Amino acid sequence: MLRQLHSLPGLIAALFVIALTVTGAILSLDPALERAGATVPPTGQISVAELAGRVAEHYPGAEQIERTPSGTLIVYYAQDGQVGADRVDPRTGQAIAAYEPSSFSRWVKNLHRSLLLDTPGRAVAGITALAMMVLAVSGALLLAARLGGWRQLLRPVRGTLSQRLHIELGRAAILGLLLSGLTGTYLSATTFGLASEGMEAEPEFPLEVNGGPPAAIDTLSALKTTDLNDLRIREGGRDGAHRQGLAAAAAARHHRPAVKPGVRPLGQRGGQGTRHRADAGLYSGAATHHCAGTGRAGGLRCRRAGPHRRAALQGT
Amino acid sequence: MKKLTLALALGLAAAIALPSLAQAREVTFTTELKNYGGDGAYVALYLTDANGQYQGTLWIAGEKSKYYKHLRDWARGSGQRSSEYDGLTGASVGSGRTLNITLDIADELIDTGYEVRLDTAVEDRRDNRADVVVPLTTEGAGQPVSGRGYVQSLHYTF
Numbered sequence: 001m002l003r004q005l006h007s008l009p010g011l012i013a014a015l016f017v018i019a020l021t022v023t024g025a026i027l028s029l030d031p032a033l034e035r036a037g038a039t040v041p042p043t044g045q046i047s048v049a050e051l052a053g054r055v056a057e058h059y060p061g062a063e064q065i066e067r068t069p070s071g072t073l074i075v076y077y078a079q080d081g082q083v084g085a086d087r088v089d090p091r092t093g094q095a096i097a098a099y100e101p102s103s104f105s106r107w108v109k110n111l112h113r114s115l116l117l118d119t120p121g122r123a124v125a126g127i128t129a130l131a132m133m134v135l136a137v138s139g140a141l142l143l144a145a146r147l148g149g150w151r152q153l154l155r156p157v158r159g160t161l162s163q164r165l166h167i168e169l170g171r172a173a174i175l176g177l178l179l180s181g182l183t184g185t186y187l188s189a190t191t192f193g194l195a196s197e198g199m200e201a202e203p204e205f206p207l208e209v210n211g212g213p214p215a216a217i218d219t220l221s222a223l224k225t226t227d228l229n230d231l232r233i234r235e236g237g238r239d240g241a242h243r244q245g246l247a248a249a250a251a252a253r254h255h256r257p258a259v260k261p262g263v264r265p266l267g268q269r270g271g272q273g274t275r276h277r278a279d280a281g282l283y284s285g286a287a288t289h290h291c292a293g294t295g296r297a298g299g300l301r302c303r304r305a306g307p308h309r310r311a312a313l314q315g316t
Numbered sequence: 317m318k319k320l321t322l323a324l325a326l327g328l329a330a331a332i333a334l335p336s337l338a339q340a341r342e343v344t345f346t347t348e349l350k351n352y353g354g355d356g357a358y359v360a361l362y363l364t365d366a367n368g369q370y371q372g373t374l375w376i377a378g379e380k381s382k383y384y385k386h387l388r389d390w391a392r393g394s395g396q397r398s399s400e401y402d403g404l405t406g407a408s409v410g411s412g413r414t415l416n417i418t419l420d421i422a423d424e425l426i427d428t429g430y431e432v433r434l435d436t437a438v439e440d441r442r443d444n445r446a447d448v449v450v451p452l453t454t455e456g457a458g459q460p461v462s463g464r465g466y467v468q469s470l471h472y473t474f
Contacts, residue, residue: 076442078464081464082464082465083442083444083464083465084442085441085442099441100353101354101440101441103353106354106355106440110355119379
């Protein structure tokens with residue numbers, strides 16, 4: 001019975017499992033490749049305040065600075081009535097290139113998580129992840145029975161070539177496959193709402209700040225004490241575990257909560273030049289604690305408002 | 317999200333909570349997206365008054381409500397309450413595709429300073445608040461307005 005529990009899922013799901021594992025292996029290279037292409041300064045060299053000041057010089061319309069977990073710095077900005085995103089060098093704040101996620105990566109990712117089929121494809125991928133777990137567990141049980149006990153699990157195996165290959169490769173990969181299968185099943189469950197995703201612990205985005213002339217962004221003490229390598233947004237660890245400790249660029253979403261009743265909108269801040277213009281994300285004084293980045297849940301965000309965002313903030 | 321029907325032509329009564337309508341006109345909004353090279357875009361089409369204050373939702377393109385928070389101005393104005401967009405949702409819009417929405421809009425909302433706004437968001441790319449802002453007037457019908465993000469152009473006809 002155990003044999004069939006291993007062979008039947010294997011036969012039926014074989015094609016899907018192969019597609020998923022091959023695309024998964026390709027995707028697992030992405031963080032390393034991204035890291036290789038990013039310039040990461042040593043810890044303690046550049047603070048967030050310095051970087052923000054440099055970016056503000058080159059991007060007067062900067063809206064947001066994002067640091068992906070692999071170290072790429074992206075500036076989202078609005079300029080001349082158009083919006084854009086650039087990758088910047090942390091040492092100079094200047095653009096390296098426009099931020100263009102690789103379309104090949106995106107295609108492989110869609111193949112991996114949904115077999116290019118949207119929601120039905122995601123269901124199939126989720127079931128395949130479950131099948132992977134069943135295969136891993138039943139395979140381990142079969143091997144223990146074959147070798148005569150769990151203590152003999154790493155003993156030499158006898159049999160035909162294909163049997164030996166299957167067992168050797170299988171027991172080398174089993175822990176990784178179990179982890180991938182388990183986390184993949186959990187990810188699929190969260191997509192379909194069967195499991196909770198956990199809290200997104202991000203700081204509240206203040207819509208009201210005490211009036212007063214805004215300070216230049218590179219003078220804010222909380223930013224000066226935060227090293228650039230500590231700047232990150234943490235979402236739940238499930239994604240990280242699934243990619244074996246490497247969080248995805250997609251994890252860097254910025255959440256803005258709905259307006260709270262009684263909150264006044266920001267007014268216009270006049271004429272000190274775009275460099276010193278502050279919006280809800282930059283402030284000195286009492287609200288600085290929102291910007292304190294510790295690298296733990298609730299990373300640090302520094303935002304600047306462009307003219308479009310200002311128009312949107314008015315009159316709420 | 318990837319496969320998207322080219323034109324959704326629907327007749328819907330716009331569920332905008334406003335004083336009872338005596339007269340309403342059928343308005344068709346046509347939104348063309350640029351070839352931005354990404355997954356299907358989530359688009360929020362909504363009405364604001366002349367100050368940018370949210371008044372009501374016209375259409376949300378995008379099936380998964382957990383991503384609606386990325387349509388930031390709309391999310392802030394509507395509070396993402398499902399009563400605001402019930403029955404007004406559809407598939408997300410692919411890169412380079414066109415979204416056609418036909419709605420009944422009360423005459424009181426036309427030529428009275430209301431604006432139509434579009435918020436857009438694409439996975440792994442930036443979110444755009446107020447990608448397009450265009451006042452809802454009878455003279456403006458048929459005039460395409462270009463967007464500053466993923467939207468190539470938006471125009472409406474009566």
